[in-house]
Amino acid sequence: GAGVSQTPSNKVTEKGKYVELRCDPISGHTALYWYRQSLGQGPEFLIYFQGTGAADDSGLPNDRFFAVRPEGSVSTLKIQRTERGDSAVYLCASSRDPAEEQYFGPGTRLTVT
Amino acid sequence: KNEVEQSPQNLTAQEGEFITINCSYSVGISALHWLQQHPGGGIVSLFMLSSGKKKHGRLIATINIQEKHSSLHITASHPRDSAVYICAVRNSGGSNYKLTFGKGTLLTVNP
DSSP states (O other), X not given: OOOOEEEOSEEEEOTXXXXXXXXXXXXXXXXXXXXXXXXXXXXXXXXXXXXXXXEEOTTOOSTTEEEEOTTSSOEEEEEOSOOGGGOEEEEEEXXXXXXXXXXXXXXXXXXXX | OOSEEEEOSEEEEETTOOEEEEEEEOSOXXXXXXXXXXXXXXXXXXXXXXXXXXXXXXXXXXXXXXXXXXXXXXXXXXXXXXXXXXXXXXXXXXXXXXXXXXXXXXXXXXX
């Protein structure tokens, strides 16, 4: 079946602009995760959704970052007033259950100029 | 100090060589993952293990819970094994959904 998909695959934006990154999880997966991976680093946890609610948003770096999952399926990560330091690959993953294996999407490479 | 440390950071091998990548962690975990990431590509899960040893094809993963250490071995390495290999630990307790990742090991296998 289809895996986790993310759009766009690449996004270039100017400093100060607003961006939205989309994640389509595997059908039936109730748990959804966002991670950020900077160059040469491992991914870092941003936020975890169980169903429609954000069960843990402790990894969001500041209040410019926000994520939603209104119908418990697709999720959107929103970044306001982007800064050059936000440039990274944003990864989404989903799992059937929070204790089970996570399946990763291909990521969105965000570049803030 | 990172909670998850991998070594080496970079590894170059000749085709056919036996490869070992190490991972040490400092926190209590419920499971450990080995992941593969190709340049420009997404992350693929290779193993999730909480004890002992798992094998899949030419890949073997072991974990020693007491020593807080895991190894990923690749037998008869091939250029298509070239990728970044990432160790990630799954928290124990109530936040067992949360993964903490190492920085990765860049493996290059030359023909």
